[in-house]
């Protein structure tokens with residue numbers, strides 16, 4: 001990409017980085033993207049909004065099908081701790097999962113296809129999708145009239161990979177990311193004076209037992225040759241150091257590669273929670289929040305893409321291992337052939353870390369790969 005154009009996209013990424021917003025509240029982000037898109041040449045464009053998301057169609061010269069690129073828009077409740085001069089201006093929120101980079105790549109690829117001679121035969125659809133981190137925007141977006149009217153024949157997406165150098169792409173045919181379920185457990189006991197524990201039911205102790213017991217499910221109930229994760233990322237209990245806590249809450253996520261394991265883990269959670277209710281004379285409520293289906297890459301398309309990356313030399317292709325990451329992009333792939341790939345972004349801190357600083361050089365790599373791949377796929381000889 002010419003230096004001036006590249007600098008523009010770096011600025012866009014930095015602007016987006018400064019306005020991180022949670023799922024379905026991406027109001028400033030949507031406005032920023034719409035403003036940018038409205039400044040592009042409009043001849044080939046049709047634009048729709050859906051909730052806080054955006055759908056942009058680039059009309060082809062002689063379309064027989066539609067190819068889509070999806071970028072997620074939302075951010076995480078993390079207080080940023082990077083060295084950036086362009087830190088988040090929204091206290092307690094941060095683009096710590098690279099969605100600022102994903103959106104910038106989407107705009108860069110879109111910009112390519114509205115310029116001069118870069119048009120292709122087929123229609124292209126750019127989806128800016130809210131709420132990937134939760135509660136999940138992909139499924140309702142896919143079910144929307146706006147999407148169904150432009151329903152694509154193939155769909156692609158990427159995700160930054162902190163652990164890989166810039167210039168690397170890694171993916172695989174078949175399962176790439178896990179099935180997920182959020183997990184919220186409320187424990188309700190009886191509060192009281194710290195000095196009289198025998199008159200209360202202490203939910204700090206109940207919660208501590210439960211948090212530990214949950215980990216036994218993976219080691220004792222799951223087939224060791226299958227895989228699963230239960231992570232409790234947040235616990236809350238009590239109000240003050242000398243008051244016995246009446247309530248406690250555990251918040252987490254479950255990850256599996258098979259639905260059988262997901263069902264088994266949930267039934268074991270319910271059994272352990274029943275045990276806590278009896279053992280600690282309390283009441284419990286379980287809520288599984290939002291659930292995402294696995295990301296399953298279309299085998300033929302992904303193999304073709306991987307071969308093309310190898311042959312084109314546009315990036316260094318590494319065959320991926322499946323990961324316990326979740327992605328609501330899996331819902332698109334359950335109905336529409338396509339794939340997701342990891343894009344090397346070379347940063348020592350992982351996804352969801354307050355210090356993550358993905359390399360901006362990854363933007364140009366992805367822009368090249370996606371513009372060339374989409375051109376190949378959307379052009380007939």
Ligand SMILES: CC(=O)N[C@@H](CCC[C@H](N)C(=O)O)C(=O)O
Nearest residue numbers: 133134180181182253325326327
């Ligand atoms: C790519 C990524 O990090 N995705 C998230 C998706 C979270 C889904 C849901 N909120 C859950 O926690 O189950 C991830 O944590 O993998």
